[in-house]
Amino acid sequence: GSGGFGTVYKGRLPNGTLVAVKELEMAMQADKQFQAEVKTLGKIHHINLVRLLGYCYEDNRKLLVYEYMPNGSLDKLLFLDSWASRFNIALGIARGITYLHDECQECILHCDIKPQNILLDESFCPKVADFGLAKLMKRERALSVTTVRGTRGYLAPEWISNLPITTKVDVYSFGM
Numbered sequence: 001g002s003g004g005f006g007t008v009y010k011g012r013l014p015n016g017t018l019v020a021v022k023e024l025e026m027a028m029q030a031d032k033q034f035q036a037e038v039k040t041l042g043k044i045h046h047i048n049l050v051r052l053l054g055y056c057y058e059d060n061r062k063l064l065v066y067e068y069m070p071n072g073s074l075d076k077l078l079f080l081d082s083w084a085s086r087f088n089i090a091l092g093i094a095r096g097i098t099y100l101h102d103e104c105q106e107c108i109l110h111c112d113i114k115p116q117n118i119l120l121d122e123s124f125c126p127k128v129a130d131f132g133l134a135k136l137m138k139r140e141r142a143l144s145v146t147t148v149r150g151t152r153g154y155l156a157p158e159w160i161s162n163l164p165i166t167t168k169v170d171v172y173s174f175g176m
Contacts (some may be wrong), residue, residue, distance in 0.1 A: 010068065018068035019053060023061070034062045040131045044104055048096030050119055050129040069127060071120035078115060085124055092126040093118055093174070100128070101167040109135045109167060113174040135165075 006024040013019055024034050034057065041052035056063040071077065080086055093113075100108040110117075110128065117130040157172075158165045 011065075018070075020066045020068050022064040022066065024064070031062070034064070037064060037131045040108060044100070044108070046096060046099040046103075047125065048092045048127055049099065050127040066129070067121075067127075069119035069129075070122050071124055073116050074118035074120060074126065075115035077120065077124075080124075089118075089120070089124065089126045093128065096126070096128040097170055097174075101170070107167065109165065110170050111135060111165075111173070113170045 006022055009021045009023065011019045011021045024031075034055075038052070038055050038057075041049075045051070050069065051067040052064060053067060054065040056065075074089065080089075097110070097113065100110060108131075110131065112130060113128065117128065119127045119129045121127065157163075158169060
């Protein structure tokens with residue numbers, strides 16, 4: 001598949017483990033995205049966050065290796081038949097976002113929570129993915145950001161009003 005910053009391939013490690021390999025395009029923004037994603041994901045571990053297994057940063061190649069999510073992204077499965085499944089997915093996403101905002105050493109703002117950035121494993125356990133726009137923030141503070149971040153969708157009023165952003169931007173970007 002492909003995303004905003006590059007192409008994602010399905011691969012297999014020598015031990016047989018399936019992985020998703022994200023090859024980032026070489027633009028300056030991709031370099032910043034790569035560094036942000038490695039820095040952020042290298043510090044955090046939670047059942048509802050996609051796991052970074054490794055990376056390659058040499059010459060002009062920037063590769064991120066993630067655990068493989070066989071059920072793809074939430075945008076393809078928004079209308080599951082089972083209310084219980086939808087409820088458990090929403091609860092898992094909320095737990096992942098709560099971990100980022102309240103349980104990490106520094107508060108992490110994802111800045112681009114949307115169904116395409118929620119991946120589902122073989123048991124439909126949701127995992128927040130794509131941390132390329134994430135920002136670290138000291139607790140109990142707001143963050144001043146000079147440009148709107150993320151992709152089309154819901155925007156928090158802070159973006160439009162040019163006010164400092166808070167954890168609310170992740171809730172708004174997910175459309176809640």
